[in-house]
Amino acid sequence: MPPTTSPESLIPRRVRDERTRRGLTLDQLAASAGVSRAMISRIERGQSSPTAVLLSKIGDAMGLSLSALMSEPVAAGPEMRRMAQQPSWADPATGYIRRLVSPPGGDGEVEVVAVELPAGRSVTFAATQSLHSQDQILLLEGRLHLRSADTVYELQPGDCARISTTEENAFGNPAAVPARYLVVKRHYR
Known part of the structure; x- marks a missing residue:
């Protein structure tokens, strides 16, 4: 097996390559993503x-998922x-760890991601503008406070909720684990 590149070193190249491939300037991507050019x-x-959250905005502006970046x-x-x-990638702001489980390639229509949200932390994703998905969240361990638009779910292990990325979604861990x-x-588009 060839060695895999860590997401931390891959993300800068992927953002640049995808922006360039789409013919976007830094200013155009910044305006579309709502993120500063700098x-x-x-x-x-x-x-x-x-x-x-920042990567999600940049990916959405280019029609790419976080996993693709x-x-x-x-x-x-x-x-x-x-x-x-x-x-596997760790969010520097929350310590949230995201691991892309799905095999590479395929049609990209369905993907599986494993997430670990540290105790007492939360992350909020804005509604997507271009790349949409219906997500099913299956809690394996701990507790999860999930807000999708105005609906709130309190998940216990084994609970599964369906959300859409066309809505703002907030994930919070109220537990000590x-x-x-x-x-x-x-x-889907």
């Missing part, structure tokens, strides 16, 4: 560790991805 430039140069583009790949090969959950995303 911040995008720092991310592309590897001088800033972007948060999950943290992994190599692959047209087709093996039908299995061992845990050691699954890219990490919350571990799976996100099964079905993308």
Whole structure:
């Protein structure tokens, strides 16, 4: 197996390459994402560790998921991805850990992501503008306070909730232990 590049070193190149591939200037991407030009430039140069929320905005502006920005583009790949090969990334603002479970390639219509949200932390994602998905959140361990638009869910282990990225979604961990959950995303435009 070829060595995998860590998401921390891959994200700057992926943002730059995808912006360039789409023919977007820094100013155009900044305006579309609602992120400063300077911040995008720092991310592309590897001088800033972007948060999950910031990467989500940048990805949405280019029609890409967070997972697409943290992994190599692959047209087709093996039908299995061992845990050691699954890219994992930690949000510098919250300590939230996101691991892309799905094998690379495929049609990108469905992806599985494993998340660990530290005790007492929360993360809020704005409604997406271009790349939408219906997400099912399955809590494996801990507790999860999930708000999707005006609906609030209090998840216990084994509970599963369905949300849409067309709404603002907030994930909070009110417990003293990490919350571990799976996100099964079905993308659509």
